[in-house]
Amino acid sequence: MTTSDQPRSVRRPRVVMLVGNFIDGDSRVQKEARSAAEAGWDTYLVGRSRSGKREESAFGEVTILRPAESMAATKYRTYHPRRSGVSGLIAYSTIELGKVKHQRQRIRQSNLAVERELLARRSADGLNPASKLVDEAVLAAKSLGVKAAGYWISARKQALDHNYNIVQESPSTSLEQLMVRRGGEGAVWNAQPRLVDFEDSFGRAADELEPDLIHANDAEMLGVAVRAAARARAKGRTVKVIYDAHEFFAGDTRDNPTWAPAMAAQESKYLPLADAVMSPIEGYASSMVELHGIEKFPGRRPPVLVKNMPALADLAASGDDVPGVRGALGLADDVPLLVHPGSVTKVRGLQTVVEALPDLEGVHAALLVGRRDGFVAELVAMAEKLGVSDRFHLLDYVPSEELTAYLRSATIGIDTLLHIPLHELTITTKFWSYISAGLPVVASDVKATSELTRELGNGEVYTADDAKAFAEAVRKVLADPAAYTKAYTEDTLRRYSWEGQAETMLELYREVTGKP
Structure with missing residues (x-):
C-alpha cells in the first residue's frame, strides 16, 4: 500500500x-x-x-x-484565434484548416497543367475539332474557377494570419476584456x-x-x-x-x-x-x-x-568554501561584481544596469537567468553595442537552497525594479537573499524596497530607470562596503530568515485544521 x-x-x-x-x-x-x-x-x-x-x-x-x-483548452485557444470584423467573418477557423485549404489549392493549380497536357495529347491523337472546342472551354472555365478559388483561399488565409498575429499582440478582444x-x-x-x-x-x-x-x-x-x-x-x-x-x-x-x-x-x-x-x-x-x-x-x-526569506540552515550547510558567482566567472577577489538572480523583464529595470556599465569602469555585472532569449537577448545586444559585453555576464540559475551561498562572493546585490503599482508593494525574494549573503545593496526608489533599504542602512537608493543615478549609487557603495554591511547583525539575520517565517506558516496550519 x-x-x-x-x-x-x-x-x-x-x-x-x-x-x-x-x-x-x-x-x-x-x-x-x-x-x-x-x-x-x-x-x-x-x-x-x-x-x-x-x-x-x-x-x-x-x-x-x-x-x-x-x-x-490552452492549445485550442492558441490555434483557434477568433476576431471580430471582416477578418473574423472570412478567416478560416483554425490554422490547420488554412494549411489544408492552401495545400489543396496548390495541387489544383498543378493539376491544371497536367490537364492541359492531356488535352494536347488527345488533340495530337486526332481529337475532332468540336470535341476539342468543348474540352478547351471546360478547361478554361475550370482554370477561371481555380484562379477565383485561389483569390478566396488566399484572402481567408491572410485573414487567419492577421487574426493570429493580432492575438499574439493583444490576446483578448475588448468585449472579452469587459466580460472578464x-x-x-x-x-x-x-x-x-x-x-x-x-x-x-x-x-x-x-x-x-x-x-x-x-x-x-x-x-x-x-x-x-x-x-x-x-x-x-x-x-x-x-x-x-x-x-x-x-x-x-x-x-x-x-x-x-x-x-x-x-x-x-x-x-x-x-x-x-x-x-x-x-x-x-x-x-x-x-x-x-x-x-x-x-x-x-x-x-x-x-x-x-509569511515572507519568502532564505533559510539560515541552507547557508550553514553550504560552508564557507563555496566559489559561487565569482568563481563561476573566474574573477579575482578585488574585481567589483554586481549580481542579480531572478526574472529578467523590461519592468525589472535591468537595462539601467547595462546603460550604466560604461560609466562604471572595471565593474562587472552578472545576471542569473532561466533562459537567454527574449529580453535577456536584448540586454546582451545592448551590452555589445555599448562595448561592455566583456563585463556583462549571464549565468544559469542555481538551486534555491544554494542561492545565498552562491551570491556571497559578489560585491553588491542589485534590485532595479521600475515604477509600476505592483512593484511599489514588493520586496523581492532576492533582497532577502542579499541580506542573508551579507551583500550591500543598490535598489531603485520603489516604495517598499527603498523604505526598507533606508531603514536598515544596508545600501543606496537611486531613481528608477536612471542609469547615471544607478552608477553614482554603485560608486558610493564601492567606496566603503563595510559601512553598509555593518547593518547585518545576528539579530537582523535571524529576523530576515525563513526559519521564523516557517513557524508562522505551521501555526496557521494548526489553527486552520486543528491538527497537531
Whole structure:
C-alpha cells in the first residue's frame, strides 16, 4: 500500500500544495513543502509536468507530483484565434484548416497543367475539332474557377494570419476584456484557458490524494483548491484551504490584458470559501483586505505574512568554501561584481544596469537567468553595442537552497525594479537573499524596497530607470562596503530568515485544521 493509499485514520495529517509552475525554480514553495514535511505533515507538492506525462519524485521528505497535462483548452485557444470584423467573418477557423485549404489549392493549380497536357495529347491523337472546342472551354472555365478559388483561399488565409498575429499582440478582444472584468466564469475560462487545464489535471490530483489541507499557491490554484474541498465535503471528508497570495493583481500591468482581471475575479469569487490567507508581502496583504473586504468574512482573520526569506540552515550547510558567482566567472577577489538572480523583464529595470556599465569602469555585472532569449537577448545586444559585453555576464540559475551561498562572493546585490503599482508593494525574494549573503545593496526608489533599504542602512537608493543615478549609487557603495554591511547583525539575520517565517506558516496550519 502506498502512502497515498493509506486510510486517513492511520496516516499523518496530509497537506497538498498546488502551484501552477514547474516547481524547480520556485524557492518559496520548495521551502514551504520542506518545512511542512519536517514538522510532521505528509507533504505533497503538486506542480506542472514538462513532459505532459505524470511524474513523481522525492524532494527530501516531500513527494513531488506532476500530474499528466493535456493542456487541451490552452492549445485550442492558441490555434483557434477568433476576431471580430471582416477578418473574423472570412478567416478560416483554425490554422490547420488554412494549411489544408492552401495545400489543396496548390495541387489544383498543378493539376491544371497536367490537364492541359492531356488535352494536347488527345488533340495530337486526332481529337475532332468540336470535341476539342468543348474540352478547351471546360478547361478554361475550370482554370477561371481555380484562379477565383485561389483569390478566396488566399484572402481567408491572410485573414487567419492577421487574426493570429493580432492575438499574439493583444490576446483578448475588448468585449472579452469587459466580460472578464465582470467576473463571468465562462469569460474567464475562455480568456485564460489554462484555468480549465489546471482544473483537469490538478483537481484530479487533489481528489486522488485526499488531503486534510490544500495550500493553494497563487490565484490560478485557488479555484482548483476550493472545488476540490467542496467535492471532498460532498463525500463526507473535511478539507481546509489556505490561499497563498504571491501577487496583488489589481496592480498588475503585464502584457496579457485579461490575466490580472481574471485572477482578481478568481480571488473575489473563491476567497469567501478559503479558510485562511497567507501572503509574502505586507503591501499585498493590506491591499487584499481593502480590495476584497477579507475582514468581513465570518471568522476570518487578516492575511498572515509569511515572507519568502532564505533559510539560515541552507547557508550553514553550504560552508564557507563555496566559489559561487565569482568563481563561476573566474574573477579575482578585488574585481567589483554586481549580481542579480531572478526574472529578467523590461519592468525589472535591468537595462539601467547595462546603460550604466560604461560609466562604471572595471565593474562587472552578472545576471542569473532561466533562459537567454527574449529580453535577456536584448540586454546582451545592448551590452555589445555599448562595448561592455566583456563585463556583462549571464549565468544559469542555481538551486534555491544554494542561492545565498552562491551570491556571497559578489560585491553588491542589485534590485532595479521600475515604477509600476505592483512593484511599489514588493520586496523581492532576492533582497532577502542579499541580506542573508551579507551583500550591500543598490535598489531603485520603489516604495517598499527603498523604505526598507533606508531603514536598515544596508545600501543606496537611486531613481528608477536612471542609469547615471544607478552608477553614482554603485560608486558610493564601492567606496566603503563595510559601512553598509555593518547593518547585518545576528539579530537582523535571524529576523530576515525563513526559519521564523516557517513557524508562522505551521501555526496557521494548526489553527486552520486543528491538527497537531
